[in-house]
Amino acid sequence: MTATAEASRTAAADTASRTRRKRSGAVLGVVAWIVGILFVLPVVWMLLTSFHSENDAATNPPSFFAPLTLDGYANFFGAATGASPWPPLLNSITASVLSTALVLLLAVPAAYALSIKPVKKWTDVLFFFLSTKMLPVVAGLLPVYLIAQGIGMLDNIWLLIVLYTSMNLPIAVWMMRSFLAEVPGEILEAASMDGCNLTRTLRTIVMPIVLPGIAATSLICFIFSWNELLFARVLTATVAQTAPVFLTSFVTSQGLFLAKVCAAAVVVSLPVLIAGFAAQDKLVQGLSLGAIK
Known part of the structure; x- marks a missing residue:
């Protein structure tokens, strides 16, 4: 009982x-x-x-x-205003895509050196990368403007590409370092014993393993570049004007035209939404990489 x-x-x-x-x-x-x-x-x-x-x-x-x-x-596509949105949209796509590609090209080797083959005092290096994000963006606006004016790079899309690359690189290095730290060391040792050099190891072994992390990092860098307004507003005029800057032109002295602003915001948001849906699976895998051991 x-x-x-x-x-x-x-x-x-x-x-x-x-x-x-x-x-x-x-x-x-x-x-x-x-x-x-x-x-x-x-x-x-x-x-x-x-x-x-x-x-x-x-x-x-x-x-x-x-x-x-x-x-x-x-109205957004110029039927009533006569202003075409295509040049600003193309400028945003060019600056975002090229800066993201440059960020990945620089961040992956740097993260490899800080995780798989750690350099001396790698924690200090990571803190240095992070410290570059502590300065408010507006504090560096005037020096950047004066330098760009001195070298004749105002209203130039390549100036934005360089700025977006430097702004997103610290975040990308931190993210890629956490993803690369999850690569099993035994696989790299086996590749080294088989005679793989560093370039081949990165291309054929490391990159496929951390592909979800690369997708997550690239999407975040693309979003940050696409949404950036302050530098684009001050450093561009007509030739290198980006989509967020073009979006602000709908707020005029005559008042705020809410329907036109919402329509413009929807169109400007579409590339980011499309990129997010296209990389949805890789993004979820990348953000959860290393969360479960």
Whole structure:
């Protein structure tokens, strides 16, 4: 009887524990859905507003069921203003893609030296990389402007590429260092015994293993470059104008045209959204790489 009663109590305790876990899981699921909706709601609201007329977009309280129109997108693509968005969009794509490629080209060997083949005082090196992000961006704006003016690089897309590369490189080195630290040393030792040099080891062994980490790093650097406004606003005019700078031109002295701004914001956000969806699997793998041993 004692053994039977003990078994019954144990079974009841297990059932109660499973019930508590299910309830806590359901609560966490509801909280996650609420947080996700709160993050997505502004984007959905921006998208809906972009399909409204200016009068409907400016109503207070807002009109959810107002007639839909494409006037905001027509204005963005120059039908009403005469300003084409294609040069700024192409400038943003050029600066973001080339700077991201340069960042990866420099960050992967640096992270390799700081993780797999660590140099002396590698922690000091990492702190130095991180310390470059401690200075407020606006503090370096005037010196950069004077240097660019002195060498004749104002309103030049290559100046933005160099700046975006230098701004994203510390973050990329820190991220790639954590990803490369997860590469098994036995694989590298076997490759060395087989006669692989450093270049071949990086290309054929290390790169495929850390490909999710490279995808995550490149996407974050691309987003930071694409969204950068301060340097692009001050250092460019018409030739090298980027999409965020072009977006600010919709806020004029005549007032804020909400529908046109929302339509422009939707179009400018599309490349980042497309890149995120395209690299979604690799991004999740890269951000979780090393989290579970």
